[in-house]
Amino acid sequence: MKFQIENMTCGSCVRHVKAAIEGVDPDATVEADTVARQITVSTTADTSAIVEALAGDGYTAQPL
Structure with a gap:
C-alpha cells in the first residue's frame, strides 16, 4: 500500500514513520x-x- 505524507521531509521523519508502522506490524517493510x-x-x-x-506520531497519511 502507498501513502502520501506531506510533513515527512527528512531522514528523521522517515525513522519516526517506520517506527510508528513497526509498532503496528513489526514485520512491515517501509520504503520512503x-x-x-x-x-x-x-x-x-x-x-x-x-x-x-x-x-x-504526528503524521497525516493519505492512502494513494
Missing part, C-alpha cells in the same frame, strides 16, 4: 521517498491501522 513525500508499505495490517499509528 522524501522528495515525493510518499511511502510504500508491505504489511499485514489494514490501512486504517497504519493511518492511525502515523497520526498518533
Whole structure:
C-alpha cells in the first residue's frame, strides 16, 4: 500500500514513520521517498491501522 505524507521531509521523519508502522506490524517493510513525500508499505495490517499509528506520531497519511 502507498501513502502520501506531506510533513515527512527528512531522514528523521522517515525513522519516526517506520517506527510508528513497526509498532503496528513489526514485520512491515517501509520504503520512503522524501522528495515525493510518499511511502510504500508491505504489511499485514489494514490501512486504517497504519493511518492511525502515523497520526498518533504526528503524521497525516493519505492512502494513494
